[in-house]
Amino acid sequence: MKERLEALKLEALEELGRTADAGQLNDLRVKYLGKKGALTEILRGMGALSAEERPVIGQVANEVRGAIESLIDTKQQEFQRQETERRLAAEKVDVTLPGRPMKQGAVHPLNQVIQEIEDIFIGMGYRIAEGPEVETDYYNFEALNLPRNHPARDMQDSFYLTEELLMRTQTSPVQARTMEAMQGEVPIKVICPGRVFRRDDDDATHSFQFHQIEGLVVGKRIRMSDLKGTLLEFTRKMFGPNTQIRLRPSFFPFTEPSVEVDVTCVKCAGSGCRVCKNSGWLEILGSGMVHPRVLEMGGYDPEIYSGFAFGMGVERIAMLKYGVDDIRHFYNNDLRFLQQFARI
Template structure:
């Protein structure tokens, strides 16, 4: 039996030295060391040995097993190192190749316009105020001098959730919240950016959801000339230093007097073109002096305090600034459109 074990050892080591790949190595390990392998087959005959021979043969068998296992482990390490080297060689980076530019994201053009507007007014001493998009009928209408039977409500066809809750149609309710929070203190200088909702047509210039930025100033001795100066400064910084404005009488329930504000056409500079319908002017926002009733309902004595308010549609400003002719482009998520405005 000892001779058989030595012969098995010599055969196994010769075969293992010749092995060329990992799969063949596994087959040889099973062949010689497995439960049905050659070594196990020889050791089954130990029962026929005498008590003196068994320890000797057992020691020889352990030496044979140890030698085979040691060479198997050595070959396993070799094939693992070889596989690692081959993988690294295949994955090697050619540093002489030109770089591949990584695409970066950018701020959405509407968010960029909002940030630009905020920066302009923050530079004039305003702070940003925000409020809920789901509002009560009181804050969205009644506190702004629009009682339930007021015909001007038809201009803001609304999304009602209950009889008293609706998706806000304007960011003006934030102005009321701000005045109530200030509890009669002055001055107030805020702008209120945010999304608003109206059951409007879905066409090139209208959307059921859009963005507004409204402004409010309340204090003592606030005049219409302050409003005009503020809006002139804003438009010059937004559209260019040569921009001029004009105020046209209008009507809003929450301001009195009320005016529409036009700017010289961003396309032709006021000379007249197709964009401005050859008038030289483009409408951008509505404004006016805060109605005494609105001041009074928010805790301010209109005999002592006055103020002005204005509101603009962000999409309208963006369309004029960038020459976009369809509001739906801003919500289409078309990268071909959005990449034109990336500031990278």
């Protein structure tokens, strides 16, 4: 058996010496040292040896195993070194080349518009109020003068989660919550930005999810002229100092009287063009004096206090400001579109 071990050693070392790559080296390791390898096969015969022979043969077997493993390790290190040299030669980096600029993210155009609107109204003394997107039927409708079975509820096709919970259809519930939290204190001057949800068509001007900013002012002797002056100041800061507005009678359940607000066309400055359908005006928001019933439900005596409210769609403002013709551009995550606003 000793002679067989010595012969195996010479055979293995000679074959390993001719190994050309790591794959072949692994095959030889299995061939000689694996569970079914040549060395294991020889050692299975040790049971037939005498007690005196076993230690001697065992020592020889360990020397053979050690010699084979040592050469395998040496060859493996050599192959690794050769692979490293090959990769270094193939992947050279010219450190004298100028660095590649890192692409940086930018604020989304809708967030830019929201921040700009917030800055304008904060500059006029308003604060920001927020509320839940999953709203109760009471705050979303009843507290805003929309009791159950009111026909005006059909104006807002809603996503109901239960009979009492729904995805809010407007940010007006934040106004109701704010009045309730103020417990009759005045003045109230808040804007309420956030996402709203309606079962609406998915087309160039509509989406099931969009953003609104509502505004609310409550105090003594608040008049329609205060509303008009506030909105004129806002539109001029948003669209330019020469912007004009006009108020058209409308209907909203939570304001009385109610008005739609138009601005002079941002494209033609009021002279008439394709964008404004030659009217010179573009609708941007709805507003009005807070309905006495809404004031009363919010804890304010309508005989003493009055107020105004307004609501605008952020996407609508952004489309007018940047000349975007399809609301879906804001949600498609197309970098070709979004990168245009990185420097704004």
